[in-house]
Amino acid sequence: MNFPPIYGLLAEFDTSASLLKAARQARAEGYRTMDAFSPMPVEGLSEALGFRHTRLPWIVLAGGLFGAAGGFFLQWYLSVIGYPLNVGGRPYNSWPAFIVVSFELAILAAAFAAVLSMLACNGLPQPYHPLFNVPRFESASRDRFFLCIEAADPSFDPDKTRRFLESLKPHEIFEVPH
């Protein structure tokens, strides 16, 4: 397989506004396989990169419904089938009393769904990433903003892409080794 010699080109910006502008221009230029990095969420940045929406809310809803149904089934099964216990002639399936635990388990399952699916969709935990090879990238978690155009992009060309990134007036440009 013909591996590109580098992972991509990384441009550093001073503010979130200039990163946002750069991301929009890169997309207009036809680049698709790229990512932007910032020390805090930047509104509109993922949309500028072409990311439309996430399925996360649906996964969380499914988790919540599973928790509620599973929780109710658990109580119903234990009280009606598994260990029927006659308490003063009350019905075995005393469903109003089962609401609280069903609710708590719905929240529990939905919360796990939210966290685990967020991590899974993001591909975390991921101990190694080529970007960590750029020492300067450490400031992406402090106060700097980065745009990375990956070599895997069909329109990537080491010289042309570098010239394009320079035209965005970044602070500096880095090559990202594998």
Add this chain to the structure above:
Amino acid sequence: MGSGPPVIEPSYTVATVTDKISSVVLTRRTPVGWIIGFSVALLLTMTFLTAVLTLFAAGIGIWGVNVPVAWGFAIINFVWWIGIGHAGTLISAILLLMQQKWRQSINRFAEAMTLFAVLCAAVFPLLHLGRPKFFYWLFPYPSLHGVPPQFRSPLVWDVFAVATYFTVSLLFWYVGLLPDLATFRDCAKRKLAKIVYGVLAMGWRGSAIHWHRYDTAYLLLAGLATPLVVSVHTVVSFDFATSILPGWHTTLFPPYFVAGAIYSGFAMVLVLAIPLRAAYGLEGLITPRHLDNMAKIMLATGLIVDYGYVMEAFFAWYSGNEAERFMMINRMIGPYAPAFWATIACNGLAILALWFPRVRRNVPALFGIALLVLVGMWLERFFIVLTSLHRDFLPSSWGMYYPTIWDWATFAGTIGLFFTLLFLFIRFLPLISMFEVRALVEPKT
């Protein structure tokens, strides 16, 4: 954001916020105050372990509980601690949904406070079981001993509510920490710190697409935690309200308990925030605006609690029920009356000073009032538990409850456990959410 003093001191920038908060853990020397405070807290934790070990060896007879007062300190402390936890969730979840941006420099340690308070709360019902080694019988696991959990009992609801509350709070806290752990990984100079924070940060790199999903997940968690926190203290109040004892059997309890929980929780946040910001020079991040807002919430929820006191008395009279009326009179002039009147002094009178902006801006006064609120809310649970139990319908079964030295040792011990965990948290994790404060100080152009 409204008028008034700024939420964050205007001189802070994205970079200095990060340096200021991470320096507490990464670069600054451990202050002498930390070492002294941690030692005292650890000593109290040892007291706790001693008390628990003695309890395991000798049985629950070492506590003052007996018939008719079977619920003594254990339940009082349980309700007190779990109530304190509620403010953390309110700050992190409900204020997030309401887009109250001032929450962002207090949510992290308030969430930590929630976790540790719930932990302290959870030990009490377990110790109170009588046979703590069978605590796992409360969970519905496949067993052959023929004693399934009784799902019609609020005590079993409590197990699920508290366990869910702790787990969801932990998830919420960890998700919030993730980007800040990545900052620590990148800022740390020592190899061990880099490795530990690196593993905990899971390879977070601040990608825009990751942030997008992160924000969605965080918001959804906040939306889930909001009904959860209300349900937890509601279920705690069901432990009382579903009984038929005078003074407990009332529909007032759920809202009254939830308001009391948030009220005492904000008092604890103030008691922690005021020394913390002074000790670490964080006055620019936890500003007078924060203290003022928290005091206002404390006043509002405190007044709801006061409304609860008035309504309890009113319904005791209005019901015409002899047992209810006697309970109320016994509460006011019976053997536990000092606890009742002290509660009224703390929760009814002392907080009225918070109406005055001058008091809310006076840091020592605020600290004092918050301490009084914590005492008042403990005493409130004290009289709720005791006055209803010790003199119920049959005068022949009346009795008194006196806490023993082991009751006090266990209670003091959980305070030690709480502060031990809190000191460790301050020393090793960012006590203010860096990425959220960064978003707050970033110039919007």
